[in-house]
Amino acid sequence: TSGGHFNRWQSRVSGRPEYGGELPVxxxxxxxxxxxxGQIRALVTVAGNxxxxxxxxxxxxxxxxxxxxxxxxxxYINETTRYADLILPSTSALENDHYDTTFNLFAxxxxxxxxxxxxxxPEGALHDWEIxxxxAKAFAAHTGAVLKPTLPPAQMIDFGLRAGAYGDASSHKLSVAMLADHPHGVDLGPLKPNLGARLKTADGKVQAAPAVILADLARFTTQPLPVADELLLIGRRHVRSNNSWMHNYHRLVKGKPRHQLLMHPDDLASRQLSDGQRVRVSSRIGMVEVEVAASTDMMPGVVSLPxxxxxxxxxxxxxxASNQPGASANDLTDERQLDELSGNAALNGVPVKVAAA
Structure with a gap:
């Protein structure tokens, strides 16, 4: 079984490494x-912005x-999908079955x-998997590709439950039908260790300090320090504001505003700025205007935009969402400021300057 791979091939323009078959954004x-x-001339986005x-x-x-x-x-017709030639809306969350394969990792x-x-x-609607x-069928008809049969997600989940450790061969005999009789779920007991059997490294151990990462540490000794009057921008997320689509739901955006640039009072005073003032934040790639809020939670020299x-x-x-204030932090983040080893963008620690608007 494959244990994953890194840097087997690189991106066309900048030679960024792939990881697990994917390139950094x-x-x-x-x-x-x-x-x-090899220039990309077409794109498919799925529930993203x-x-x-x-x-x-x-x-x-x-x-x-x-x-x-x-x-x-x-x-949604959001900041990204407004460029689409075709938007295919799927059924909504309440019109879909759901089995959690992500957040149970934190259970x-x-x-x-x-x-x-x-x-x-609704009549005429399609689930995302049906889209x-x-x-895929349209692509296959055009290219002659051969598609494997596709099972509905509920059937795939059912096969997985039956074949797993708590399936047909266990006392629990998990299945989709069995879980239908337990709408609040089933407690299978305390967590059990299973990482050892799943590791695919050559020595069967977690690689806590891979040689390729250790070799890259020397690069940090050559990183430039911030110049005079520069601040370092970091991001933040709120419980009710993790992603942009959440701003289109009144119950999540009501109440105390959460869009401001947070800044230490000493940094405000040294720039003759005041709490609540509208400011311009600029980086190598651009500038945004946003309301600033004084916060002693911020370290001097650091500002935060959600x-x-x-x-x-x-x-x-x-x-x-269209009526909400605020600015995009990623109008300031720099696609050239990267983790050189992986090619991923450094979305925190971005050098910026802040001045009155």
Missing amino acids: SALAEEMLTEGE PVLSTPNGRQLEQALDGLEFMVSIDL VRNVTRFNRAILPK FVGL HGWGHGRPGVQMSI
């Missing part, structure tokens, strides 16, 4: 904008605007639950 815009063989969530969002806007074709599977007990859809699927299958704001771009059609 810092390479996305340049792969669209740089002409030549990379204009607000990837470095140098303004550059990505330019890249998206120049594509020959773009399709988005999404419920403190071994639990399982299968949630059936609360609302029926994916339809696109993720996912900046909904004032033309063409966005969201009833609530």
Whole structure:
């Protein structure tokens, strides 16, 4: 069984390394904008908003605007999908079955639950997986590719439950049908160690200090220090504001505003700025205007702008988010400021300057 891989091949323009078959998003815009063989001319996005969530969002806007074709599977016309030639909306969360394969990784007990859809699927609507299958069939018809049969997600989950440690061969006999009789889920007891059997390293041990990472540490001794009057920008996320789509729901955006630039009072005073003032924040790639808030939670020399704001771009059609204040932190993050080893963008510690607007 494969244990994963790194740097087996590189991106076309900057030679960024792949990891598990994927490239860092810092390479996305340049792969669209740089002409030549292999240039990306089409894009599919799925429930994402990379204009607000990837470095140098303004550059990505330019890249998206120049594509020959773009399709988005999404419920919103947001800062990214407004560039799509075709938007395919799927059923909503309440019209889908759900089995948690992500957040159970953070569970403190071994639990399982299968949630059936609360609302029926509207006539003519498609689930996201049905849209994916339809696109794959259209691609296969055009290219002659042979597709493997696709099972509905509930059937795939059922096979997984039955074949797992708590399936048919155990006393629990887990299945989708069994979980239907336990709508609040089933507690399978305390967590059990299983990492050792799943490690695919040559020596069967966790590689806590790989040689390739240790060799890269020397680079930190040559990093430049901030110049005079420069601050370091870091991001932040709130419980009710983890991603941009959450700003289109009134219950999550009501109350105390959370879009401000946080700044230590000493940094405000040294720049003759005041709490609540509108300021300009600038970096190598651009500038945004935002309200500043004094905060002793911030270390002097560091400012913080939250993720996912900046909904004032033309063409966005969201009833609530479009009226929200704030600016996109990724209009300041620099696609050239990278972790050199992985090629991933450094979204924190971005040098910026702050002045009165």
